[in-house]
Amino acid sequence: MIICLSIFSDFTKPADVVILIALSINVIYLFYLIFPFTIFGKKQIVSSKLSNNENNLRLLIANVYQENKKSSAYYGLIEKCQPDIILLVETNKWWQNQMDTLEKEYPYQIKVPLENTYGMLLYSKLELSGEVKYLVEEDIPSIETDVKLASGQTVKLFCLHPQPPVPQENPRSTERDKEILLVAEKAKQCNLPVVVMGDLNDVAWSYTTELFGKISGLLDPRRGRGFFNSFNAKYFFLRFPLDHIFCSPDFSLSSIKRLKSCGSDHFPMWVNLQFNPQAKDLNHIPEATEEDKALAEEKINTPT
Structure with a gap:
């Protein structure tokens, strides 16, 4: 132009x-x-110098697109990646039935199948202890759970998929921003290592996502490594990073990948994190100003 x-x-x-x-x-x-x-930016989280061990946490997140029927493609992807934890969003009862075979290898599950495109299915090889939350809207779930790593270390995991601000659903971003920032505050107050994952319906560089990072103190593994645009898988020329995985500063990064499309309008995302308290001294931790904190409180307390 x-x-x-x-x-x-x-x-x-x-x-x-x-x-x-x-x-x-x-x-x-x-x-x-x-x-x-971009690759020229400063990495917010350092790369792991240790080989995979019992402190690694391999995560797969996929917005499957509720009307998509290619469930077998996800089985192939899971077989290849062998994640410890799988989060599938936009999942209804049909998707739950299709993915039931996963329960043999992933004995821990938290399942919230819904027909409104906000269903969530969480499968884990690692022990889970958590519950479903409805932080802002009564039909938009999130998941909050403890995850016990193979080493015995406990990690707090938040999974969310807030409603996007789009004319046909909700013209405001109030509910989305409120849910994201509520989780940010929960993460900040948590005494455990924290991971947040989900389709936030917000780009990585937006003001709300930036504010989330400052309030929570969590790190974005994409910084300094690339965009990893996960949406829209159907249009090569117009893509944005909407599917996110954040972690607390006591993690290092073993790998991050955008995986092949499985019929959805979202690409699945894979992140391999390694719990390593020594990384805290090397990572670049975002900090919130008093103005940031005041704005976050204002957004959280805004009536929905």
Whole structure:
């Protein structure tokens, strides 16, 4: 657009000059926002120097798209990746029935199948102790659970999928922002290592996600490594990072991957974290200002 305007604009007309300058400023600002997620940005979480061990936590998150019927594709993906924990969202009773075979290898489950595209299925090889929460809306669940690593270390896991601010569902972002920031406060107050995963319906560089990081003190493994755009899998030219996995500073990163499409409009995401308290001294921990804290409280207390 800017190139076309530069070629075809009439620079004797003030309006053309103003439009070109405004667009240029906008592009510079957008580049400023996304730069931390390029390979030139600073890594927020350090790479693990240790081989996989009993402190590793292999996570797979997939928004399956409720109307998608390619459940067998996810079985193939799971067989290849061998995650410790699987979170499937947009899952109804049909999806629960299709994935029941997982229970043999994943004996711990928390299942909330729903027909409103906000169902969640959590499968784990590791021991779970948790419950389903309805933090903001009575038909939008989240999951809060303790996970016992093979080493015996307990980790707090939050799984969420808030409603997106879209005209056909909800034109406001109030409920989404409130749920995200409520989880941020829970994570900050938790005395255990924390992992948050889910389809947040928000890009990684948005103001709300940035605020989530500052309030929670959690780290984004994509920073300094790439966008890992997970949506929309059906359009190669218009994709955004909507599926997230965050962790507390006492983790290092073994690997992060965007996996192949399985028929959904979202790509599955894979993150392999390693609990390592020594990493806390090396990781770059986001900090909230008093203004950030006040804004978060305002959003949390806004009536829905």
